[in-house]
Amino acid sequence: MEKSKFVISYRWIIFALAGFYFLIAFDDAIPSEFGWQYRFLTEWALVMSLISAAFMLRRSLEQTTKRHDVWASATVVLNIMVVFLYWKIYFEDPSQFYVDGVRTIPLWKEYYLHLLGPILQWIDAFFILGAFRPLKRILALSVTVNILYIAWIEWIVSPMNAEPAGSVTSGLPYRFLNDMELADRMGFYVTNTISAIVLVGLCWLIAKGLYRIRNV
Secondary structure (H helix, E strand, O other): OOOOHHHHHHHHHHHHHHHHHHHHHHHHOOOOOOOHHHHOHHHHHHHHHHHHHHHHHHHHOOOOOOOOHHHHHHHHHHHHHHHHHHHHHHHHOHHHHEEOOEEOOOHHHHHHHHHHHHHHHHHHHHHHHOOOOOHHHHHHHHHHHHHHHHHHHHHHHHHHOOOOEOOOOEOOOOHHHHHOOHHHHHHHHHHHHHHHHHHHHHHHHHHHHHHHHHOO
């Protein structure tokens, strides 16, 4: 299946789109803001998606036989978290995505990064590759990515940036975080890390169910 013309074309599309949005992100980066676009979890997910797309395309082109299951699966989990958190925040407080009444991200980019791109990657992982097999390694990578991002924004990004400024602190990439006390932020981060663990389990169950359906 992975070597069919349809799948090869599909994976080229995923790779090309991810590559395009990866490159244009550098045009939007503000040099004066330390961390550039990588202050945001969305961009971490995009990089993981681009690498995953490259891995999957190489499989279809018979350049490798490695499954890269762990990476693809962890990317699924991170993309789910990005989509959920983005739209949750958006619907609760749309002002978080506006500066002086102007949207901080155009719609064509918003819907790719926070909807279309992740969906394309999920389809590949669940229906083409058949991801989520080495459960412990997937869990370890997903938790590691979460912890690295938290450490990155709290210990490096925030001290190096004065904006955005909130009522409690400054420099954290998401404005609402700057209005939260450290204890509250830690609670938020722990909740998200636990969510990643739960998502790994749920995705594993979904993948297992799909595998059984395909092999009936």
